[in-house]
Amino acid sequence: xxxxxxxxxxxxxxxxxxxxxxxxxxxxxxxxxxxxxxxxxxxxxxxxxxxxxxxxxxxxxxxxxxxxxxxxxxxxxxxxxxxxxxxxxxxxxxxxxxxxxxxxxxxxxxx
Amino acid sequence: xxxxxxxxxxxxxxxxxxxxxxxxxxxxxxxxxxxxxxxxxxxxxxxxxxxxxxxxxxxxxxxxxxxxxxxxxxxxxxxxxxxxxxxxxxxxxxxxxxxxxxxxxxxxxxxx
Numbered sequence: 494x495x496x497x498x499x500x501x502x503x504x505x506x507x508x509x510x511x512x513x514x515x516x517x518x519x520x521x522x523x524x525x526x527x528x529x530x531x532x533x534x535x536x537x538x539x540x541x542x543x544x545x546x547x548x549x550x551x552x553x554x555x556x557x558x559x560x561x562x563x564x565x566x567x568x569x570x571x572x573x574x575x576x577x578x579x580x581x582x583x584x585x586x587x588x589x590x591x592x593x594x595x596x597x598x599x600x601x602x603x604x
Numbered sequence: 605x606x607x608x609x610x611x612x613x614x615x616x617x618x619x620x621x622x623x624x625x626x627x628x629x630x631x632x633x634x635x636x637x638x639x640x641x642x643x644x645x646x647x648x649x650x651x652x653x654x655x656x657x658x659x660x661x662x663x664x665x666x667x668x669x670x671x672x673x674x675x676x677x678x679x680x681x682x683x684x685x686x687x688x689x690x691x692x693x694x695x696x697x698x699x700x701x702x703x704x705x706x707x708x709x710x711x712x713x714x715x716x
Contacts, residue, residue, distance in 0.1 A: 529705075536608075536694050536707030537647065580646065592696070592705060593663075594639075594646035 511568040515581030530577040610708035617685040625680040627695030636678040640691040685715045
């Protein structure tokens with residue numbers, strides 16, 4: 494599985510857009526980019542995933558660069574409840590379920 | 605629809621004891637897995653299963669056994685607990701590798 498690099502921490506003001514970057518320069522053609530988050534000590538929660546096109550759902554948007562070597566997760570209007578550790582993960586589109594979690598980014602939303 | 609249910613939520617074991625962490629899902633997912641999370645670290649894969657009767661090792665399998673006799677259940681057995689196994693354990697399931705994984709709320713295990 495490709496290795497990802499994320500900043501260890503970020504801050505964002507409540508109501509603003511939170512943009513979380515992720516580098517995955519060794520990603521291969523069949524690997525997807527997934528984002529999960531973990532609020533406090535709860536189980537991780539799926540946010541979004543994509544292959545090469547930008548994706549949007551009710552929680553967030555995922556922007557993947559054309560060369561697919563990096564991506565950005567966007568929380569459009571961050572709330573205090575979005576304070577969590579965010580994990581960027583790359584994994585093959587087929588094969589066994591293997592989510593390889595790195596250190597993630599600790600996002601703090603400030604009032 | 606309860607999702608992924610883990611029991612117990614908390615457990616204290618003495619070194620050398622054995623126990624089974626239970627994981628059950630009611631979504632008819634084929635894929636299930638176990639992770640451990642040590643303080644301040646990301647999750648590490650212990651074992652996973654692609655369907656009933658099929659299991660495989662993950663990143664840190666030593667000291668743990670799994671079995672998958674039904675689609676719904678995927679128990680994790682600690683054979684002889686060691687302090688190094690003190691951790692939070694998460695179980696996850698999903699339809700396929702491409703779809704979102706649902707996680708349980710975790711089992712906090714302390715080995716003294």
